[in-house]
Amino acid sequence: xxxxTQSPRHKVTETGTPVTLRCHQTENHRYMxxxxxxxxxxxxxxxxxYGVKDTDKGEVSDGYSVSRSKTEDFLLTLxxxxxxxxxxxxxxxxxxxxxxxxxxEGSRLTVL
Amino acid sequence: xxxxxxxxxxxxxxxxxxxSLNCTYSDRGSQSFFWYRQYSGKSPELIxxxxxxxxxxxxxxxxxxxxxxxxVSLLIRDSQPSDSATYLCAVNTGGFKTIFGAGTxxxxxx
Numbered sequence: 187x188x189x190x191t192q193s194p195r196h197k198v199t200e201t202g203t204p205v206t207l208r209c210h211q212t213e214n215h216r217y218m219x220x221x222x223x224x225x226x227x228x229x230x231x232x233x234x235x236y237g238v239k240d241t242d243k244g245e246v247s248d249g250y251s252v253s254r255s256k257t258e259d260f261l262l263t264l265x266x267x268x269x270x271x272x273x274x275x276x277x278x279x280x281x282x283x284x285x286x287x288x289x290x291e292g293s294r295l296t297v298l
Numbered sequence: 299x300x301x302x303x304x305x306x307x308x309x310x311x312x313x314x315x316x317x318s319l320n321c322t323y324s325d326r327g328s329q330s331f332f333w334y335r336q337y338s339g340k341s342p343e344l345i346x347x348x349x350x351x352x353x354x355x356x357x358x359x360x361x362x363x364x365x366x367x368x369x370v371s372l373l374i375r376d377s378q379p380s381d382s383a384t385y386l387c388a389v390n391t392g393g394f395k396t397i398f399g400a401g402t403x404x405x406x407x408x
Binding site for chain 1 (some may be wrong): 388
């Protein structure tokens with residue numbers, strides 16, 4: 187089974203502070219994704235990666251940056267957190283060529 | 299903007315009934331279609347994939363795809379209270395991106 191670990195699982199921070207969420211996989215999958223989930227909006231794609239140092243924007247990328255220096259790690263950074271970024275963030279890996287995704291357990295971020 | 303639309307529900311069905319969940323998508327070039335189940339406070343998990351027109355059955359679940367109508371559906375037969383969850387329709391729009399609908403909440407009453 188694919189293994190994904192997200193950290194931290196819960197975080198409360200203040201507006202204007204930087205925040206980094208980490209996604210770690212153990213299966214050497216090439217494609218990794220960051221989604222956010224908010225009531226009424228479902229899952230929205232923030233950024234994705236198709237290889238080491240290869241990343242691209244999703245539909246809600248403003249205010250977020252990502253980095254992937256190793257196959258197993260995909261980092262999501264909020265340079266200056268805002269209250270609108272309060273959300274649950276899910277990391278996912280693509281487990282098939284047809285696009286099937288396996289999700290991590292999620293990271294709940296609250297920006298006060 | 300490529301979109302995936304679902305009725306947010308909630309959809310309430312009695313135990314043992316058939317639950318029917320529907321989804322439409324905007325990108326005609328989409329090739330892969332998925333249904334994910336998400337329990338409250340948990341992460342989404344894949345329950346069905348479908349790639350060609352017609353029906354695909356897996357146990358109590360049947361996925362249906364009609365590319366001409368840009369329509370995907372999920373039928374759950376003999377619904378159980380444990381099926382109560384949010385069901386997310388997802389579409390791979392080509393390349394690396396998968397777009398999700400907002401989800402339909404299903405309640406199965408015992």
